[in-house]
Amino acid sequence: MILTRTRRSGAVLVEAALIYPIVFLILLAILMLGLTVFRYQQVSHAACEASRYASVHAATYSEETGKPAATEADILNEVVVPQLGIPANQVTCAVVWNDSNKPMHTVTETSGSQRITKAVANTVSVTVTYRWNTGWFGTIPVSSTSISTIQY
Secondary structure (H helix, E strand, O other): OOOOOOOOOOHHHHHHHHHHHHHHHHHHHHHHHHHHHHHHHHHHHHHHHHHHHHHHOOHHHHHHHOOOOOOHHHHHHHHHHHHHOOOHHHEEEEEEEOOOOOOEEEEEEEEOOEEEEEEEEOEEEEEEEEEEEOOOOOEEEEEEEEEEEOOO
16 A cells, blocks of 8 residues: 655645744744833833932032032933933933931820930932833833932
8 A cells, every 4th residue: 555645735834824923923022021121120220320319419418518409300310311321301200308308307206295206217219210112012111219218
């Protein structure tokens, strides 16, 4: 008994036409996920550096050096934009001091008949948001917040 093979001309072409787009989309998704993690890491680092800069260049820095304390615009232009290396119109920076931009503030608590005054460290919170234009997938906002204790 002789077995004959039937020709399947074009079968590989049809199979490739079905599989290649799926493989391409999976590779594109992996690439975009990697780029998104990279962008988030950049923004996270910029937020960390910005909160450190804001904590060091606060009111005490201004009093001791005679230079003005850091503002949101200073932090954005001197720290965040150079860290990210992107135009300033694609990134925003929100800076919030929890009580003031001095290192400490006092809190008075009443415990029974006693009044207790404590010194509490102030913190600064910096949120950096980068509007990443991916091209095919539109604009993705990448945001990170960092909090530092004021320590100058």
